[in-house]
Amino acid sequence: MTKTALKSDKSPRLKLYGRIHSLMAEGNISDEIYRDILFVNFDGAESKSSLSERQLLQLIQHLETLVPGKQRRSYPGRPHNMNRPGQSRTDQLEKIEALLTIGKLPWSYADSIAKQMRLADKVAWVKTEDLYKITTALRKRAQKEGWDLSGETK
Structure with a gap:
């Protein structure tokens, strides 16, 4: 395999890694907290390299909840008034x-x-x-x- 073939194979994971690092920086999340999140939420995982792509996406979702102003709706097309303020x-x-x-x-x-x-x-x-x-x-x-x-x- 050539170097470009190897790079393209890992490209999705590298993008996910980059997203994780940017969320850690935005949320001011320390390495210690990050490792605790991995350990608790992903069955004792010690690093992101041991996670599957699906787990990496779950990690990103979790980190997004920790970054103020970064919480996203899980269904972007969902109407804004679905959870009306009157619905306690x-x-x-x-x-x-x-x-x-x-x-x-x-x-x-x-x-x-x-x-x-x-x-x-x-x-x-x-x-x-x-x-x-x-x-x-x-x-x-x-x-x-x-x-x-x-x-x-x-």
């Missing part, structure tokens, strides 16, 4: 509860959705901004099974 955590949990009641499902079903989506082990632990994902999953099941949602308000 309580409102969203009540909506989930209502959907579970209509479908005659226990709370453990919503917990299993949260766990399957890798949000948390229980709905109670899911971040407020991610609760809509569980509501959406329940609505899709309602649509598939033909639940009567005529009394539901958007």
Whole structure:
């Protein structure tokens, strides 16, 4: 293989490495904190070279949450008003509860959705901004099974 072939093979990883280093600089993240993040979040990994490309992307997402002003929406095309200010955590949990009641499902079903989506082990632990994902999953099941949602308000 030529040097250019080797360089092009590693190009995606090198770009990810560069992004990691720039986020560390922007967030003023020390090497010690960075190593702790690797160890805790990636099963004892000691360096980024031992991570897969998918794990590198997860690391970048994690570092972006630590950099002020760098938090990005996970779905760029998602409407801005989806999580309206009037929709508090309580409102969203009540909506989930209502959907579970209509479908005659226990709370453990919503917990299993949260766990399957890798949000948390229980709905109670899911971040407020991610609760809509569980509501959406329940609505899709309602649509598939033909639940009567005529009394539901958007």
